Amino acid sequence: MSDRSPSDDQAFLDELDRLEAAGDHRGAFGEYGATVESGFLDQSFRERIVLVGVTVAGQSATDTAESLDELELLVDTAGADALDRVVQRRERPDPGTFVGRGKVQEIRDSSLAIDADTVVFDDELSPGQQFNLERMLERTALDRTAVILDIFAQHATSAEGKAQVELAQLRYRLPRLRNKKDHSQQAGGIGTRGPGETQLEVDRRRVVRRMHKLERDLAGISARRTNQRKARHRSPYRTVSIVGYTNAGKSSLLHRLTGADVRVEDRLFATLDPTTRKLQLPGGEQILVTDTVGFVKKLPHQLVEAFKSTLEVSAGADLLIHVVDGSAVNPEAHMDAVRQVLGEIDAEEIPQLIVFNKADLSPEAKRLADHQPGSVAVSATTGEGIDDLLAAIGDRLREPTDVYELFVPWARGDILAAAHREGEVLTETTEDDGMRLLARFEPASANRLGDFVIRRLED
Ligand SMILES: Nc1nc2c(ncn2[C@@H]2O[C@H](COP(=O)(O)OP(=O)(O)OP(=O)(O)O)[C@@H](O)[C@H]2O)c(=O)[nH]1
Numbered sequence: 001m002s003d004r005s006p007s008d009d010q011a012f013l014d015e016l017d018r019l020e021a022a023g024d025h026r027g028a029f030g031e032y033g034a035t036v037e038s039g040f041l042d043q044s045f046r047e048r049i050v051l052v053g054v055t056v057a058g059q060s061a062t063d064t065a066e067s068l069d070e071l072e073l074l075v076d077t078a079g080a081d082a083l084d085r086v087v088q089r090r091e092r093p094d095p096g097t098f099v100g101r102g103k104v105q106e107i108r109d110s111s112l113a114i115d116a117d118t119v120v121f122d123d124e125l126s127p128g129q130q131f132n133l134e135r136m137l138e139r140t141a142l143d144r145t146a147v148i149l150d151i152f153a154q155h156a157t158s159a160e161g162k163a164q165v166e167l168a169q170l171r172y173r174l175p176r177l178r179n180k181k182d183h184s185q186q187a188g189g190i191g192t193r194g195p196g197e198t199q200l201e202v203d204r205r206r207v208v209r210r211m212h213k214l215e216r217d218l219a220g221i222s223a224r225r226t227n228q229r230k231a232r233h234r235s236p237y238r239t240v241s242i243v244g245y246t247n248a249g250k251s252s253l254l255h256r257l258t259g260a261d262v263r264v265e266d267r268l269f270a271t272l273d274p275t276t277r278k279l280q281l282p283g284g285e286q287i288l289v290t291d292t293v294g295f296v297k298k299l300p301h302q303l304v305e306a307f308k309s310t311l312e313v314s315a316g317a318d319l320l321i322h323v324v325d326g327s328a329v330n331p332e333a334h335m336d337a338v339r340q341v342l343g344e345i346d347a348e349e350i351p352q353l354i355v356f357n358k359a360d361l362s363p364e365a366k367r368l369a370d371h372q373p374g375s376v377a378v379s380a381t382t383g384e385g386i387d388d389l390l391a392a393i394g395d396r397l398r399e400p401t402d403v404y405e406l407f408v409p410w411a412r413g414d415i416l417a418a419a420h421r422e423g424e425v426l427t428e429t430t431e432d433d434g435m436r437l438l439a440r441f442e443p444a445s446a447n448r449l450g451d452f453v454i455r456r457l458e459d
């Protein structure tokens, strides 16, 4: 049992071999067709799981219970059954074993009693803690991060999504690779090894090489997307991004607003790839609305890093529609978690329109909206409140305008055209090198034309 993880490593390294071999012969993203499939939980049957949470200083037992409720949902979504819970109150986690030694024994007893294969801890375990726990528990010890990574791996469908998830998995795996006791099974062994290099070092280098390749490919996609975004910014469309906690109803809302055929499911992280649709506001303006990946408490930083290129869509929006499940047990905690991730992707400055969804399920949605100025209560399911939401989106996008002075060189006919399209041009003066304009713009347009803005005129 305690050597299960090294053998998992072996399956994982075999998979890596296959991917590396395939990589040179397939088209652009062909090699991600089957991303590293050895997830952390065994998918061949529903694993039996014990959950473990620690209430540290400054937290209440209720915080821990709510967090474990969520972990139970995550485990279920990942395809396993949480059958028991063990909690402990501690000043801080034990550096060696996360919980105290006596508690480890208790967890082992619980696992034996319900015949659990795996123990899942509610916080990220250090590689050392994970190793010690597996040895003492004589079974697999995983953490919340591994469970979320498994869900993402199962739900990724696009080439980009798969590459992002694989990169996150490798970042998580790298420090956790272990020395195998038996090197003889290792194909290609001695010959491929540098002088004095252990098998572990060889394995690590291969993982790093694969990570670098994924990073390069993703940087390419990100650059392409930036170009597309620039092209879009020259178009008349304002962009709105739907963000929020997982399962809040973001995809349902995009469907309700635009009729988009997107995946709506009562499970966590149903959406990983962004979907953008055009929407006509009651005033006649057309805007672009994007639905994207949901957030969760303790969202693994490996995933935030790996999903940067997807999350950049939100960071570049004119407005964020922050969807909150108004029927959730603790919507404020969800909002805090979302704000934290928005901070990590530099999107906290973008104006937010808060939408309390699922008003049909709970009167809380309306009560919350009444207490939060500028927010709206809706039901994506029944359509209730959607007209108010559309009006609010229009209002928030129609911010007050200012007058700017611009200088546009002759070579940039595209910018002149954009100035006329997006703003109201008041005067045009012909000069030797280009055109000087006075024009009225909304702040977002002025930002987009920022390179050509000389100054903003005071009222
Ligand atoms: N009763 C009710 N259920 C809703 C409403 N909006 C969404 N749901 C349900 O909530 C669940 C999640 O909806 P999604 O639209 O997939 O949520 P999401 O925010 O896109 O979730 P992820 O993509 O997984 O992060 C589904 O079962 C929906 O049917 C609503 O207004 N009322």
Ligand SMILES: [Mg+2]
Pocket (backbone or CB within 6 Å): 250, 251, 252, 263, 264, 270, 271, 292
């Ligand atoms: Mg969704």
